[in-house]
Amino acid sequence: MANLWSAPKAPAVSPSTAALLSVLFTFIYVVPFYLSPTTRPSPQLTRDAPSCIRARVRAVTFSSTLSLALAVYVLHQYGSVPPREILTLLGFWPISLLDTARTMLLVAILFAGPLFEYGLAEGGWQGWVRGRGVYEVLSSWMGYRNYIVGPVSEELIWRALIIPLHMLAHFSGKQIIFLTPLYFGIAHVHHLYEFRLTHPHTPLLMVVLRTLFQFTYTSLFGFFAAFVFLRTGNILSIILAHTFCNWLSLPRLWGRVGVEAGAPIGPPGAGKRGDDDEDQPQYESRGVAWTVAYYVLLVAGAIGFYWQLFPLTESNHALPIVLVEE
Template sequence: MAISVYSFANAKHNHNYRDIGQSYPIITCLFLSTLYVLGLYLWPNKYLRDDPVVIKYRFFSVLLTCLISPIFICWHISNKSDILIHLGIRKSGLIAAIFIPLFTLFLLFLGPIYLWFLENKEKEYHKYYSKISIYGLRNYIIAPLTEEYIFRSCIVSILLTYHTHSKTIFIASFIFGLAHFHHIFENINKGISLNRALIISCFQFIYTTIFGAYSTFVFIITDHLMSCFVIHAFCNILGFPDLNRIYYYHDLKQRKILKYLLVLGFLGWLFATKTLLKPQFFQNERIY
């Protein structure tokens, strides 16, 4: 196993590499990330992220960024006709790419999922789903799809042309985490103090960087944009796990079950990641 992990970390994708400076692709990736974030703040009332008008303007901005971003990939690849493959948009292995990564993440979230069912009674369940409108479209469709398109399909594809898998995962996840620092301005605009807003943003940076690393790993293994989209949407639906609510759940019997599910889920996720996330299951011929 140690050998296989080492081989993966130091392998490169099967591209025709261009002999240019190592900093040039990183600058391109940072520019793409900045372009995506800046597009969110071009409109009136830019800090009111939950205003339906602002949400629609932001839809337009991010979709426009996604439309022009392949131009930057073309600067870094030799075969321009393979652009869709570089973006992870292909048919072969699609079904496996959707369900296998989702299943592995489902195992990791066994405890939080069970807690969600315990805490959401039938009345609240219907109330939750009645709220899905433009906010649901943003949180569960547009945001995860466009973020994964820019930060995985585009940025990871550029980095893989010049760097090993491990370097690509490190750089791409760092850029992804950094891109979420813009929320500090929205929090300050809400009246949150600078110190508290900074702490919140640092915490967001940590968990988005960790998620970015995992999503980048999944993209490299599956070579599918849809893999990253479904796991991102899944995480947005569940939110960040609140371990306090699990460890201090009022019902002692259910608390024990929740703790067991946390451990079993984590072990199951490790096992499933090792055994199920393999390039051959997704007909990924670009990794070796």
């Protein structure tokens, strides 16, 4: 690998070619969703319908295979990269389980607050230890999409395929980290159209703001995923990190622990929901100390994530590109 990348030479593909291929991969991934009535959402068919998910899984499998074949061809034909080193650039080999564990520890530090809320404040830790509900979730079409197909296919396209092409075009490490995730964010903008179709009464401004918010947090995750991919050369790490983030979703940034956003807050233990009072408001069931602890852990997790970002992503399998100038 060192012989291929250490000596300065002209890029095997131009920066514009790398960008065009990235846009092409994005279109190949998204456009099939709208080519068939079985994958195209409508006021009568949402993207979460099992029939729609099944059809989209088939479309994603085909588009990901096509993009993989095209990327491998470009790397081999224009980059003169041997097959074994193509596997390395794509993050397929070698897979370090230690690097994966360290990456997941880093993500867990960042999500210390939500883990505390869902695991301790809401008592979910026992279910996590026993693996209760895992089979049920993963065997459902939504779970299969959100925790398996989505993370695997998206990290394959926007990290494993697009990043090596930008390396081939001699983009710098910082450019790769902050540029390539924008394709990932743009790929989610089509949800604006889908949401507008299935929620026609929602004000357009709210739909646009919702889409911009989604673009922002998908891009932020993309920055992190691109960084970890370059630092570890390990596609498994970011697939699992993606699944983990999909599972926990965005952390709570306001409100008291135990209260769903928008629900009224009352005295601890009051107004617990029963089987016969589904229409009654849901009130806080934990003391204020739980909320204080949550926000302390949320801030501490962010600080710990910052401190451990480089130490926990240090790897002997890093891709051959400079991220920090000596």
